[in-house]
Amino acid sequence: MRARIQDGGRARRPSRLRRRAIAGALIFLVATGLGTSPVIAAGETPGACVVEKVEALEFGGRHGGEALALLEETAARGVDEGAEEKFKSFEKKLQSCLDAPNPIIPEVTEIIWGGIAFVVLLALMQWKLFPAVKRGMDRRAEKIRDDLDAAETARTEALEVKAGYEAELADARAEAGRIIDAARSDAEGVRVDLIARAEAEAAELRQRADQDVEAAKRQALSDMQSEVSAIVIGAAETVIGRNLDHDTQVELIESYIDDVGSRN
Amino acid sequence: MSIFALDFPAVTHLFEWPDIAFSDTYLALNKTSLIYLAGMILTVVTFGLAARKRALVPSGVQHVAEGGINFVEQNIVMQTIGSDGRRFMPFLTSLFFFIFFINIFEVIPFIQFPGNSRMAVPLLLALVVWVIYNYIGIRSQGLGGYLKNSLFPPGVPKALYLIVAPIELFSTFLIRPLSLAIRLWANMMAGHLLLVTFAVLSAALWGFGYVPGLLPFFMLVLLTAFEIFVSALQAFIFTILTAVYIGGSLHPEH
Numbered sequence: 001m002r003a004r005i006q007d008g009g010r011a012r013r014p015s016r017l018r019r020r021a022i023a024g025a026l027i028f029l030v031a032t033g034l035g036t037s038p039v040i041a042a043g044e045t046p047g048a049c050v051v052e053k054v055e056a057l058e059f060g061g062r063h064g065g066e067a068l069a070l071l072e073e074t075a076a077r078g079v080d081e082g083a084e085e086k087f088k089s090f091e092k093k094l095q096s097c098l099d100a101p102n103p104i105i106p107e108v109t110e111i112i113w114g115g116i117a118f119v120v121l122l123a124l125m126q127w128k129l130f131p132a133v134k135r136g137m138d139r140r141a142e143k144i145r146d147d148l149d150a151a152e153t154a155r156t157e158a159l160e161v162k163a164g165y166e167a168e169l170a171d172a173r174a175e176a177g178r179i180i181d182a183a184r185s186d187a188e189g190v191r192v193d194l195i196a197r198a199e200a201e202a203a204e205l206r207q208r209a210d211q212d213v214e215a216a217k218r219q220a221l222s223d224m225q226s227e228v229s230a231i232v233i234g235a236a237e238t239v240i241g242r243n244l245d246h247d248t249q250v251e252l253i254e255s256y257i258d259d260v261g262s263r264n
Numbered sequence: 265m266s267i268f269a270l271d272f273p274a275v276t277h278l279f280e281w282p283d284i285a286f287s288d289t290y291l292a293l294n295k296t297s298l299i300y301l302a303g304m305i306l307t308v309v310t311f312g313l314a315a316r317k318r319a320l321v322p323s324g325v326q327h328v329a330e331g332g333i334n335f336v337e338q339n340i341v342m343q344t345i346g347s348d349g350r351r352f353m354p355f356l357t358s359l360f361f362f363i364f365f366i367n368i369f370e371v372i373p374f375i376q377f378p379g380n381s382r383m384a385v386p387l388l389l390a391l392v393v394w395v396i397y398n399y400i401g402i403r404s405q406g407l408g409g410y411l412k413n414s415l416f417p418p419g420v421p422k423a424l425y426l427i428v429a430p431i432e433l434f435s436t437f438l439i440r441p442l443s444l445a446i447r448l449w450a451n452m453m454a455g456h457l458l459l460v461t462f463a464v465l466s467a468a469l470w471g472f473g474y475v476p477g478l479l480p481f482f483m484l485v486l487l488t489a490f491e492i493f494v495s496a497l498q499a500f501i502f503t504i505l506t507a508v509y510i511g512g513s514l515h516p517e518h
Contacts, residue, residue, distance in 0.1 A: 001440045024366050054296065066281065067456070075317075103382075104383055104446075104449075105383065105384065105452065106382065106383035106384040106388075107296070107384055108290060109283075109289075109290055109292040109293075109294070109297065110294070110296050110297055110300070110382055110384035110385070111384040111385075111388055112290055112291060113291070113293065113296075113297035113300050113301065113381075113384075114297070114300040114385040114388050115388055116301075117300040117301050117303060117304035117362075118300075118304065118358075118359050118388065118392070119363060119387065120304055120308075121303075121304040121308060121358050121362055122354070122355065123359040124308055124311075125307070125308075125311065125354045125355075125357065126316075126354045126355070126358075127300075127310035128312065129308065129312055129315055130353065130354040130357060130358075131354075132311075132313045132315035133311055133315045133330060133333060134333065134353075136315065136318040136330075137330055137333065137334075140320060143320070160457055179428075183367055204456050263346070
């Protein structure tokens with residue numbers, strides 16, 4: 001568990017497959033070891049065959065090794081023809097333990113059993129088992145093909161829907177852009193209009209102010225001219241001691257003022 | 265050591281098994297015959313369970329059967345005969361699994377005997393194959409056409425037919441079945457001899473200490489693994505050659 005946590009949740013223990021493989025290999029090793037006995041691995045041994053033949057021997061009321069010793073001794077003496085024959089026959093039997101038929105020649109009984117096994121197998125496979133398994137495989141292949149087709153159709157439909165949504169989205173974006181552009185254009189129009197109006201108002205105000213200033217100036221000048229002329233006439237009367245007729249006075253003063261105004 | 269010499273079985277005694285039942289009759293049953301029956305039963309059980317299971321995602325025995333069918337179809341039939349060879353799939357699949365299961369008993373503990381190290385089934389199957397490819401050849405090309413195409417292959421200079429025709433006659437009608445049978449039988453026999461040799465050697469040398477005993481034992485383990493490979497390989501070779509012969513009978517132009 002700690003290893004798992006340290007490894008960010010990833011299991012570091014041997015996987016189930018690996019554990020099975022190790023167990024399988026161990027079983028295989030032990031079984032091979034157990035099977036190393038030549039008695040298990042091989043067929044009948046010559047030693048066992050000889051022992052079997054000797055144990056089966058009967059001669060002179062004796063059995064096994066004792067019978068063999070007695071038979072050999074009797075045959076060697078050469079007095080009993082029957083014993084000699086029996087000894088030769090026994091030697092042949094022992095020889096047969098070492099002899100065996102040519103392995104390339106098949107045993108008839110094995111051919112029969114092999115034939116029965118193969119014919120039964122072929123019949124079952126041909127008519128029952130193979131078609132059943134193959135049918136299952138074909139059905140699965142068909143189902144997978146159908147599922148793939150359905151998935152492809154669903155994918156195409158989804159792509160079409162997506163394309164529709166994207167087109168709608170693009171339209172909406174274009175519409176939004178258009179609205180924004182229109183709003184921007186309207187705002188610009190309003191701005192230009194406001195500025196123009198403001199400028200016109202300002203110009204009007206300025207003009208009106210100028211006119212007021214001009215009028216005030218003119219009024220001031222006129223007032224000042226009258227007052228100055230009165231003051232000057234008074235002063236001149238005082239200075240020259242006589243009265244000037246009114247028209248002369250005015251002419252004199254205005255020429256003076258004009259002179260002063262031209263100098264300014 | 266003399267006892268050891270006697271305990272080491274004579275070569276032919278490694279393959280001769282005493283009768284278990286029905287002795288002295290044509291149905292005498294011995295270890296080899298039982299292995300043949302077991303090969304049949306294992307194939308039937310494998311395909312029977314696979315046919316019953318029918319899971320969408322195959323596993324276990326269903327995977328073995330379906331994998332075997334796919335293997336025979338894609339790597340044997342389509343490579344040698346073509347799509348019209350699919351009708352031979354049940355026969356070729358049976359052949360492959362039957363031979364493989366009989367072979368694999370070579371490494372099954374306590375049985376440890378490949379049934380095909382006896383000549384009966386290899387020869388029988390080779391004869392069945394011989395009958396089938398000749399029958400297919402005669403049926404698809406006619407007797408005359410089949411003989412002509414078999415003995416006088418097109419594209420060979422006519423003068424060479426004097427040599428080629430007898431060679432083809434022997435090759436197609438005599439050597440093919442014999443080579444099929446002998447190849448399978450001899451490979452399995454040699455494998456069994458190797459395993460027995462190292463098994464006996466391991467058992468005998470164990471008494472002299474761990475090191476002398478372990479060396480042949482590790483060799484035995486390696487050879488056991490190798491024999492698993494050989495079992496499958498020989499089943500494949502027998503089946504693909506059968507398909508090649510059937511394909512040759514169906515399509516002589518190839």
